[in-house]
Amino acid sequence: MLVFILRRFVLLFLTMVLVSIAVFVIAESSPGNIAKNVLGAFITPEQEASFIIQNGLDKPMHKRYLYWVIGNDRIALKKIGMPLKKITTRKGFEEWWAVKKDGSLLRWKVEKNDLIAINRLPDGTRKDYKDNDRWQTIGNGKKEFWGVDTQNHAVRWVKGDTEKVWAFVTGKGWMESSGGPKEYIPLKKGIIRGDPGISFRTGRPVSKSLFIRLRNSIVLAASAFVIVMPLALLLGMIAGLEEGSVKDRVLSIGGMMFSVVPEFATGIFLTLIFSVWLDWLPGAAVLGASAPWEKPVMLVLPVLTLTLIELGYVLRITRSSMVEVMKSPYIRTAFLKGLPYRQVIMKHAVRNALIAPITVIMLHVNWLLGGIVIVEVVFGYPGLGAYLLDSALYKDFNALEAGAMIMVTAAVGTQLIADIIYTFLNPRIRYA
């Protein structure tokens, strides 16, 4: 069994690698468009080029992928020759600084031919001073310097030979300035070290908004799951007990109808019934930044929509499993032994009928995730799904990729759990 689980782990790892490559390649195959989305449709080609260089989008795909996964601060470290440190400001922005020998933090900018160091002391005060000693002479009389700029890049300046740049200045938007460097490495730690990068849409680290969105989605999914599971298993078993009866037909056809209707249609029907016609519930979630459990009434319709959709699927699987069990010889034997009906069902049938649904349900998490995206959009619920959609439409690929990897991890992880549960339930695998 250990070998089996280990093999599944290796496969899971391979899958994650493949998926991350696929997600990355597809999402970043057209980097030009993100510049248009961030800077507006009327940007000049120079502005676009400046944007692409600053964000490291001019680098070859395989390098960008590596930087995205494991980060590039080590490469920058080698070039700068000073340790680098990431801090979070009080406003929630991330800043990269080089660390001076005395422990204070350093960044640089270039004005005309002067290298200006920005020194951030441990108490938070800043002071600027000329730092021309750091220029290093390279061939044909030129001088260059690798350092950290004010926009979180490791950059290479060449003395007296600067470029025009368009840089994002918080609160002011995109500004043109001179004194730009020749080469950029946009610093990041990489997704496996917990840094998915900066969102192009908000300018803030992706991980921060992602965490809140993920929490909201988990609340939604968990409430739906808690309601669906017992209900669907119970109804499925009731339907499966008497195959072909009226009860069975109503339940299984009803379940099928709920599960095949697109989530947005179900959402619209429920909104019409409960918030327009009956006027019981609010039709859209207006949560803002507050946690979903502060206004639980907002959760009712989204959870109900998810419940209806998942209900049908689980119900049908449980039903067919129950039907199969009821036809099996050991149930007949139990009846012929003269055991009471209740005991046969509860002790012999139900236990065996539950094995199949529990593993299949885990595989269904894939679908649940899809449902959550739609339901969040229908009801304006601030969850991971809505965040992903906005990111995809904006081509904010740092956010899109991070959200996608979370979703994939959830899907693949539950599949692994399903496999492990299955090995415990199925002795043929356990002793193989």
Next chain:
Amino acid sequence: MPDAITTDSTAKKKGRLKEILSILLSSKTAMVGFVIVMFWVSVAVFAPYLTQYTPYEQDWKAPNQGPTAQHILGTDELGRDLWARLIYGARVVLVVLPVPEKIVLPGGTAVWGVVIALVIGASLGLIGGYKGGWIDEIVMRLLDAMMAIPVILLYLIIVAAIGASAINVVIAIAIVGVPGIARLVRSLTLDIKTREYIRAAETRGVSAWFIMFADILPNTRGPIIIDAMLRVGYAIFAMGTLGFLGLGMPPPSPDWGSMVAKGRTFILMGSPWAALWPSIAIASLVVGLNLLADGIREESSRYR
């Protein structure tokens, strides 16, 4: 001799038609599904004759109206006739594929998506199943990885990368459908591969490609056809979802999903019609297809 063969095959065809008809007639579920599906198919085919409006015609004097004598289902926020938009929307799903530059292919968007998925998926499944070995291993691991990605995510990423248009919806539906079909065809191939007529063909020295596509593929058609029917239903579901998320047809075209997305904002303002009708349309069509497939499957397994 040729005559005899043709009459034989027509007789066979007649027999099969009769079989399908008897299944339809004997199963209430299948019949209900069939009627719903046929309603939408015929409405889609004859759409230009069923309404005096075009789906783009705006009547700015009468936006967001309920059903009236002029507009039997009402109008949307731009005063466009909802019945016209609904049936032209059905046309895009089931009957025509609007390629840009005003060229239109026969066969609906959903149908094309499934057909392309079938071609690619069946080829991969055949090659993997018949050749076996490392080719099979690589193909299957890649498809496993694809299946591990939540479907909605695939749609989001694909459309984010290539933009929204009818062709791209077809591509998205096709890509998502490939792994499932490939697995099905592969398992069928593994079974058929061991049959004697394949051994015979191999002994004759027939090329591997000929065996795959001329001997194995035709014998997998039964399960594939039923699977394809369900897939069309799912493709319609996916089209609606894509349209709803703003990833479907570009704006002015009558797309059920985007109609719902637009109309949704007016529900709480007291005019639910623009969101209600397309929701009902898509729900009924998908349920109809599933009832039909369910009924046929149940009925055909009963006599086996």
